[in-house]
Amino acid sequence: MRTLKVALLGCGVVGTEVARIMTTHAADLAARIGAPVELAGVAVRRANRPRPGIADELITTDATELVKRDDIDVVIEVIGGIEPARSLILTAFDHGASVVSANKALLAADGSALHAAAASAGADLYYEAAVAGAIPLLRPLRESLAGDKVNRVLGIVNGTTNFILDKMDSTGAGYSEALEEATALGYAEADPTADVEGFDAAAKAAILAGIAFHTRVTAADVFREGLTEVTAADIASAKAMNNIVKLLAICERSADGSSVTARVHPAMIPRTHPLASVRGAYNAVFVESEAAGQLMFYGPGAGGAPTASAVLGDLVAVCRNKLAGSTGPGESAYAQLTVSPMDGVVTRYHVSLDVADKAGVLAQVATVFAEHGVSIDTVRQQGREGDASLVVVTHRATDAALSATVSALRNLDNVRGVASIMRVEGE
Known part of the structure; x- marks a missing residue:
């Protein structure tokens, strides 16, 4: 059986973990896939940084040339952002490679075009790691619930904001103090705007709504409100009502089934609600469907190893499809429901x-x-x-x-x- 070759775009926190797991678990991955899988190249912005465990000859700063190689079977994209990620993914499809991505911003902005390019090329586009880190969520929505009707998806999909609100609730700290602690512990970026203003959660909500309701939903369709205006007084008032404040992503089908809404904002929920017990940087998502009822998915929503776990799960699935000469499920947008304001x-x-x-x-x-x-x-x-x-x-x-x-x-x-x-x- 021929060796399947993988190009890795990006070698930050997640990319480093992907490379490590591919190396240390090579025999297990080969057994699960049915053929050896080999890391054939790693594209980075700066080649002179130390990258323990990754051979120097694999490192390149020319990502385009890497994805153009005829021997590349799968491209893993963990660089994030819109460009050059979009161009590199499209180039990978043009050269026959399937793609595994963790790029929620790109998928929420231009997922339909990427799916179309993948279908045209007869390739796969998988992105379990784009939403809720290690939690298996997108594949259950796309495959396990394919015969059911999903009416609502509600959850905590950003670990940074959950950590901040949890600290405000448990210690009485103000927003600025809680953010400072989140930054010191590495939960918040130096520029936390994408997290605290809800952009990250809105991108994930768009992806969830699109899959759940078989309708094209972009980040621009999602109502977004961050948590920067949440005060200690709001937290105290919630406590007085036996509630807790969480930043929620909520995607709902209308009562008559003709439209959907997607929104991200802080909300008070009862302390008896299962989401109220989600602490620290963890994520949890409720899915409500007609036949299955209520399902809850819970786990670490970010971090190098948890996100890499989701990436490697997709890699195994895509490689199996390659060997079988088939592709997995693509975009399902047949319902074409109206996205309401x-x-x-x-x-x-x-x-x-x-x-x-x-x-x-x-x-x-x-x-x-x-x-x-x-x-x-x-x-x-x-x-x-x-x-x-x-x-x-x-x-x-x-x-x-x-x-x-x-x-x-x-x-x-x-x-x-x-x-x-x-x-x-x-x-």
Whole structure:
């Protein structure tokens, strides 16, 4: 049986682990695939860095020439970003190679074009590692639940933000303090924008929604709200309600089945909800389907070894397909459902207001909610030297109705400001 040759694009934290596992587990991989698999080249930006365990002759700074080689069977792309990753993947397809990628940003932005290129070339495009690290999630959605109807996917898909919110909840720290600790421990990048502003989670939500609902969904379709405005007061208010704050990715099919929504934002969930117990940098995703019911996938959502585990799982599957002369499942977008904007999403809300501490203010506020069709569930008020904090928790209402309510509240003379607005999920 001929040896299958693999080109590795990128040798950072994940790429290094991929190379290590391919080397140390070579015999096991060969047994599982049915043929030896060999690392034939590693493309990097700077060739002069030490890379223990990787032979110097495998290192190249010319990624394009590496993927053009006629003897390359599979290209593993772990460099991230849009370019040059997209061009390199397309070049790999043009030269007959299949691709394993961990690039959520590229797949969320241009996944349909990449799938089309793979299909045209008779090649595979696998990307289990692009969402939730080591957790087997995309393949169960694509294959195990292929005969079922998925209605909702809800979960924690970013370890950095979960670590920050967990620290704020467990220690009472503010956002800045928790972010500083996350950075010191290596959970947050030097520039944490992609994580804390929700871009990373939104890309993953787009991929999940596309697979779950057989509809093309891009990152641009996903409503996104980060956690930089979450305060210690929000965390304390959630605790008072026996809730906890999590940054959630939520993908839902509409009641009539004609459309879907995808959103990422902080939300309060009950402490009795299974996602409430997901601590530190771990990820967990709930999938709700008609026949299977509720399924939960849990595990480490990032890191070199966990992500490499998902990459190597895809590598085994792709290599098996190569030997069989076949390809695995491609894009399934036959449903072509409408991706609806956030305005029509229905949920509950936690609204914190700074108001004048005098008679009649609560009645004024309640009237505004009623005028916009938003029913109030509970109200909590605490006075402080002429001002007061008023916390309103609503019943279910549309996002559009809540937005109109908040705009009207800001125009009331007795409302000093809207301190925070947070959605309440999982009830």
